[in-house]
């Protein structure tokens with residue numbers, strides 16, 4: 001069997017991945033490797049930086065590039081130092097929603113403000129997967145988690161709005177169900193000259209779906225089709241209908 | 257370990273300047289080309305100086321959003337090939353501590369300057385203290401070793417900062433300048449002599465990135481963009497960087513390397529200075545600004561006929577235990593004055609059977625000779 005080209009971005013000796021069956025993160029991992037291949041990026045000029053959590057394991061150890069697996073929440077700050085000192089590196093942060101927006105929220109908004117050239121891919125499963133399914137700042141109101149047994153009383157962040165408000169010049173959202181769309185926005189993010197952020201909805205059946213009356217991992221994945229609407233499509237909906245939908249698409253892509 | 261660039265410029269420049277400024281100039285002379293920091297009294301002049309000077313030599317300065325990010329950026333830059341530094345004070349150091357542990361386990365060279373102020377917490381932002389010396393040593397969780405140097409003059413703020421870069425690059429370990437407000441803000445004359453040799457990172461190397469598999473010795477620091485496809489992780493890893501968190505042998509070998517490279521290198525790291533130790537019956541062990549007062553007290557005591565001497569610790573960590581243990585048998589007792597509640601005195605006690613008189617002071621003021629002198633005199637009935 002001929003190895004697909006994108007395999008050169010992967011350390012196949014580390015397979016199988018540690019992700020649970022049905023986890024979205026493997027799809028995201030494949031999408032990143034395919035984008036890098038189609039864009040003909042040089043694996044020896046790529047630096048992937050991650051924090052702590054399941055999503056942080058997407059690049060480390062799976063990507064056959066330089067990788068920096070850092071402390072919890074701090075990936076963007078480490079990446080900032082590396083990028084500033086060696087601008088020739090293409091720096092990509094891949095981490096989870098808890099890592100990037102709870103403990104690491106300060107670094108996220110300041111990197112967006114600085115508009116440093118880097119791509120941040122947030123694998124957003126709206127839960128702390130690795131530690132056993134605790135609520136985080138992206139957990140929907142009412143969701144049952146290990147730390148909100150009666151339902152989450154808090155409101156979640158809309159990470160795209162947050163990062164947009166902080167000054168990011170490329171902001172998009174996609175999901176691991178919409179792989180073609182996901183690859184399109186990842187490529188746009190990777191070619192963006194400035195701070196690029198993609199919120200990637202990536203279901204965690206193990207820690208979220210099971211506790212929230214989703215029948216199976218595939219139901220959770222295919223459910224994204226109904227749950228999402230494009231930014232343009234949303235504009236045509238009544239306001240009360242808009243709130244129920246996850247908006248996917250590009251929120252900004254501008255030069256500064 | 258690394259390549260050395262020979263410095264041909266040997267001309268020292270005499271300058272009247274501030275300790276913090278001398279520290280920045282030492283860093284630049286040592287080849288520091290990245291500074292990431294966050295403002296904090298009484299260290300900010302270092303940052304301001306680096307902000308002005310680094311761009312002139314092609315270096316990078318960045319003001320980060322907090323101290324956690326500052327040390328993170330320094331570590332990231334170090335892996336990208338920079339000799340990198342940050343400076344802070346106690347509250348900032350507290351925030352940096354987790355990532356300092358990360359620098360230890362990933363064997364990342366970096367220099368951390370702590371211009372200590374009186375704590376705990378916000379304490380006295382503009383007053384000196386030495387209350388961080390144990391935090392510098394033990395602040396992060398787990399087993400590891402670091403190096404710390406304690407300058408006592410503006411001259412040493414320059415010289416020891418250069419030395420800190422050499423040690424940090426040699427041992428691939430975070431190296432601290434443990435100074436305090438009184439030295440950071442002191443102004444006096446220093447001769448700024450460029451270092452003989454400046455350590456340079458190798459452009460490429462085929463040794464494993466994390467320790468020699470056979471000897472477990474430290475290997476040269478690799479860098480991003482060298483085509484090595486580096487796997488750097490703060491989790492337990494083997495010599496190639498692969499995460500091996502369930503392997504007790506890999507964990508044991510990793511921790512052994514982090515500790516042994518410093519412990520076994522101690523004799524090459526230690527720097528102390530002796531004053532009148534030949535016949536000293538009472539020996540003061542002091543470091544940093546306190547050693548200035550201690551030396552004056554020793555001289556005053558000798559003028560009164562008391563056989564006093566001083567051992568000045570320039571290296572605080574690894575603690576020069578063999579040197580303290582080897583003090584002449586003439587010494588009858590040891591006096592340890594410091595601007596904390598006896599942090600180093602307990603370390604001294606560990607190394608000796610001699611009685612140790614701890615003289616701690618935590619009021620945000622420097623130790624003065626008059627506070628040490630009575631401790632040198634009283635057993636002789638001459639107080």
Ligand code: SF4
Nearest residue numbers: 019020023054129204
């Ligand atoms: S816990 Fe959730 S996020 Fe983590 S690997 Fe399993 S499914 Fe994926």
